[in-house]
Structure formats: structure tokens, C-alpha cells
Amino acid sequence: MGRLGVLGCQAASLAALLVIWEIAVRTGLADPLFVPTPAAVAGALGSTLREALPRLGDTLLKTLAGYALAVGLGVAGGLAIGSRRLAHAVAMPYVVAAYGVPKILVLPWIALICGLGATTAVLTATLFAVFPILLMVAAGTRDVDPTLVTAAVSMGATRGQVSRKVLLPAVLPSVVAGMRVGVVFAMLGVLLAEMFAGTRGMGYLMQRMAMAFRAPDLFAATAVVSVLSIVVVLSLEHLSRRLSRWR
């Protein structure tokens, strides 16, 4: 089956899913109060989009801030931990534990201190995104072939040259991989903070729609956020492919 065939099958399956869904609700298999028909969701899309756009911008801005913080901290920390053997051995259990603990446990405390505003959302995003980035960069830094560095140094490369010309290209793929994973986590952190303790943003809007039983609007909002994050991740993947060609 060719590429077009695969795309056709995917489109057909999605269409079939929508038709089955529509029929299931129409025939009373699912209650339209909780599960709106796809037609109703499509009808709500316009008004939801108008309501959602400013909030979406708010959420994206907070995501960007938290993400930038997480990338900065994660890359710096990953390089520091990955390039020194002792630091790696000492810090890794803590990093892995911090990665494994459900971050939602800290969210009430952050909300208590930083209030219901943007700071809570940004910090939560950073908290969610920093550890996966740190782990990937640390692993990538550790796996840099030491003979490359030795060779460069023996040929008279300075420390700066080694960092720029040898380490950076070697570590870059893991940085980009970490960034790709991190962006989803950052958005998750913001949405979660908004749902838990927000007065603005997309997460708050969705939570309120659920509480008010505005099912068509809620499904439309979910679709909008999903499509947006898929677009963001796909463009980062595109970027990472171009970077690997540059290498």
C-alpha cells in the first residue's frame, strides 16, 4: 500500500468513526447530554473558537515562558550532570526520583504560594518539562564519544572550540529530542494548573465547560487544543529532521 493509500485509509477510518459516533448518539446508545454528536460539535466549533482564542493565547504564552525556563534549566543541568562522572553518579538518583514523583502533588503548594495567576501555571509547566529534558540531555552528553574530544584537544583545539565544534553537534540531537518531549509536558503543566487553580486560560475554560455540562463546546475546545499541540509537535519534529541534516 502506498503513501496515498495509507492516508486514504486513515481518512476513511476517521470518517467511519465520526459516522458510527453520530449514529450511536442519534439512536440513543449514548446520551447527547454527555456525548454530543459530531455534527453538534462542528456546529459549536465557531462560537467556541471565538471564546477560546484569547484564552488559547494566554495559555500558549504561559506555556512558552515555562517551556523556555525548563529548556534553559534542563539543558544547563543536563550538560553539567552528563559531562562529569561524579556529578552524574551523585545526582542521577535524585533526578530520576523527581522525574518519577507525580508533579501534581506539588501543585497545591505552588498555588498556595503563587496564587491563582500566571506564575503558578508557568512554574508548573517548568516543573513538568524540566526533568525529561534534563534526563535526555544528560544521557546525550554522557554518550558523546570521548575519542572525539581527545582527538580535537590533541590537535590543539581550545576549550571553547571543543564545546562549540565537538560537543554541541554531538549533544544537539538529544537536546532537540528533549525539547520535543518537553513542549508537551509544558503545555500539560499549564493546562493542569489552569484546571486546578486558574481564573483564565484554556484549562480553566474547559473545566468550566465540563461543570456547566456544555458538552458540544467542551468537545470542540478539546479538539482545538489537541490539533494545536499536534501542530506544535510536528513542527518541532520537522525542525529536528532539518537539524540532523545540518549535522
Added chain:
Amino acid sequence: MKVWVWRLGIAVAALGLWEAVAAPLNPLFYVRPTALPGALVAMWQVPELPPLAEHVWLTLREIGAAYLLAVAAGLWLGFLLGLRRTVGRVYEPLLAALYAVPSVVWYPSLMLFFGLGPASKIAFGVLLGFFPIVVSVLAGIRQVPETLVTVARSMGAGPWTVFHKVMLPAMASTMVGGLRAGLALSVVGVLVGEILGSRAGVGYVINYAYGLMMTREYAVLAVLVAAGVLALDLAGALAEARVKRWAG
């Protein structure tokens, strides 16, 4: 040896720093580490919180149900997509696209559909736990050397023997990693669901303490739950190591 000294030193320094920073600050917001044991004892003696044992038990049952369903659904879909090439080529990209969506966007819809009770938490735990399991089964199947399968078949092995003796050992270490990640995510899903909106469970008690500004009690609960999750993950890591040894 040196590593352990450093690790211990960092832990002590971090706790000491926190203690020093938190001491002059409002204890309503900044709980000192040394206040935690006292708070734990006080919590036990003066039950201001809802009865903990019941809520812990409910959360454990929710996690168990969510994980069982996630494993069943994940293994089924993983083998379905992995063993049939065309089906996999069509649906794997769709699955990957869903993986790129921050999972918490599904929670309000689940809450609307399943209500505030345990069902919405279980559903969210299933949704989160199921993804890494599917992904690991797919990756595992790709690792099975095709020649081995062909050789086993030509020697007269039936489908079950091929699966059990050839495929399973080749996929085991990847698959068990996914099963472990799935468990961690099922736990996260249930906890997130409980904290975002519920009437029972550990997350509910945490939210209750937070809502009443019982910060010390909240801190104790958060630390205990975190310790429990890490212990569970450690058990998962040990099981993973065992399976990896078995698979060679």
C-alpha cells in the same frame, strides 16, 4: 563510597537549607521539614481529616482497576497493530499524533461523561497507562528477528509455540519497560483525576487539606504519597530487572 557521601550530603544540605529558609516565614505557606513528623503524629491522634484508610483503599482499587484495563487494552491493541503490518501502517501514525496531545485535555470530557466518582479516575488512569504499553509492544514486535520466526515455523512450531518461545523472549525487555511506565502513568492519572475533582480518595483528602489551609497535613500527605509512588516504581524496576535477566 565517595558517591554515597556526596548524595547524603546533598540531601542533608537541601533539607537544612529549606529548614533555614522556612523558619522565619509564615508556617501556613512554608512547612519546615522538622515539623513533618510532629504533624504526622498529630494527624493520627486528632482526626481532623476524613478517615485516611478508607480513602487510601479506594485510591488503590482505582489504580488497580485502571492498570488492569490499561494492560488489557494496551496489549490487545499493540499486538493487533504490530502483527498486522497494514493495520499498523494505517493506525500507528494516528496513535503517535494522539501521543503528542497533553493528556490532561481529555480529563474534563471524561469527568463530564463519567461523573465525579471513581469511574472518571479509572478512565483517565487507563487512558494514560495504555499509551506506553501499546508503544512498547509495537517496538518489541519490531525487535523480533524475522529469521528466527521463519526457522521456528519451518521446523513445525505452531503459532503458540512461536509466540511463547521466539517472540516473547525477544520482546520481553522492551515490553516490560512499557508495562512499568504504564503503571506509573496509571497512578498519575488516578491521582490527577482525584485532585482535579472528586469526593473520595487520597487526592480528595489532599485537596481537602489544601482547601482548609491545613498546609502541614497536606505536606505530610504529599510526602507519603510520593514515597508510596517511588516504592511502587522501585518494585517495578526490580521486576523489570528480573524479566530482563530471564529474557537474556
